[in-house]
Amino acid sequence: MRYLAAILTALVMLAGPALSASVNVLIEERARADYGSDLPDAGDFDITVKDTLQGEVAALAEFWMDPRTGKFLANAVLNTGDVQRISGLAQITIPVPVPNQRLLPGEIVDEADLVIAHLPIGRIGSYAITNPAEVIGKQVRRVLSQGRPIQAQSIIQPLVIDRGDRVDIHFSDGLLALSSPGRALSDAHRGQEIRIVNLISNKTVIAVATGDGTVEIKR
Structure with a gap:
């Protein structure tokens, strides 16, 4: 191991400053290689080294990692030629609107209600929304907590009709246009089908919500 460390140190010194890098950069390179195609496109790494380094790290001789937890163990080759065992976490973070x-x-x-937070992928969940455009303009269905990822089921298209609303049918x-008062039997957003009670005939009809308090019966 000492012999390998000496060779790696010599190679770095011969290559000059171009190959010198912080320990975090070296760890990220190895972590990305371990994750391979499983690494999300927008994924980045938040790296924590638990040990106090005894010198500048020239290279990593060995690197082991558990992709499920982000825990890693490495043999760091110092610029002195010594090898130090280091450990820590290399967690994947994803930018998400919260x-x-x-x-x-x-x-x-x-x-203005949103900020971008870089959160560990394990805290996000498979139903969390990562694109702010999919959140802006939507209506809150369930309470959204400050700083927490927004789940897809917690927002909906804005409602233009609420259950029990009086509506115009x-x-x-193309030749004949009619209108009649009605009452909504459910909620609906624009373009959604909705059941309406016609208040004149007292019959239930299926219509499409076209705006605030208005529905249209399609032929």
């Missing part, structure tokens, strides 16, 4: 304040059901998410076949 609320900068608590958002309540019914509120519409605005760009419109029908047109």
Whole structure:
């Protein structure tokens, strides 16, 4: 091992400053190689070395890592030629939009309500939204906590009709246009089908929500 360390140190010294790098860079290079294609495109590394280094690290002679936990163990070759065993964490982080304040059901998410946080992938979950564009303009369905990833099921398209609302029912076949008052039997966002009670005929019809308090019966 001492012989290998000496060779690695000599190679770094011969190559000059171009090959010198911080220990974090060296660890990230090896960690990326271990993850391979499993590393998310937007993934980055948050690296923590638990041990106090006894000198400048010239290279890593050996590197072992558990991709599930991010725990690593390495033999660091110091610029003195000595080898030091180091350990720590190399956690994958993903940039995700999170609320900068608590958002309540019914509120519409605005760009100013969000910040980008780099969170460990293990804290995000498979249903967390990573693209801010998929959040902005949506309506909060379940309470969104400050600093926590936003789950897809916690937001919806903004509702234009709430259950029990009085609505205007419109029908047109190109020649004849009719309108009638109705009452919504469920919630609906724009473009969603909804059951409506026609308050004149007292019959239930299926219509499409077209705007605030308006629905249209399609032919």
